[in-house]
Amino acid sequence: MHIDPEKAKALPFRPIEAEIERGRLRFFAKAIGQRDPVYSDIEAARRAGHPDLPVPPTFFFSLEIDDPGSLSFLAELDIDLGRILHGEQSFTYHSLAYAGETLMLQPKITDVYSKKGGALQFLVKRTDITRLTGEPVAEATFSLAISHPEVRA
């Protein structure tokens, strides 16, 4: 079933308050084979001039997906999990975040468009990431490709 762009763009997303935990950053570093101790060892991080473990470039995606409601838009838009692939992902950075900080994430679906005569749809979700003071930290943009094999291009 095709996604209605207007319905998607009007979907409300509540803001997510997310704490960056040291242990989680260590687990993430282990899972991606990160050998640089700056990302897992507090002393190494401090020696490199950081106040705590720094957030690696793609970790904001995890902060958002940790929220239990972060993927509920898929069900609300009747998106079949077997037909989706992550198409694109981008981040723009303003200020490095560290373990111990609490950030606010505000997602919003900003675009839905079709390609190949409707055989492929793309959903674009942008998330603004700020400190509790409102200071911008980063923006994340997620693009999901949804295939509609019933449509012949």
Add this chain to the structure above:
Amino acid sequence: MTTTTEIAVGTELPALRIEPISRATLALFAGASGDHMPIHIDSDVAKKFGYDDVFAQGMLSMAYLGRLLTDWVPPHKIRSYRVRFTAVTPLYAEPTCTGRVTDITDGVATLELTVTLADGTVTLRGDATVDIS
């Protein structure tokens, strides 16, 4: 970590070779990343959806490519980072992350980034801007 005086258009970042992707790699990353989509960790689900087996999370490859960046510069130097996922990364694949400087303007270097498997399949193409001033 490199020094900025060595950086010029055409500079290649030292390639980052990743160990073959195992089921354990995918399970660990599912837990650590919070992406619990079963298609990456449960072969029954992957087969149900028409795949031969589980395959790697796209964000795992993006994280590997992020390591290429942070091996080269400290994390606060990265201004932007984006990728397009161009092919699925199957089990046992051996990704290699590469990057090349394509532009330097006002102390900001633009890098062209790629993840390529041992068989030549390009799984990610992207770019990043990095403060080198």
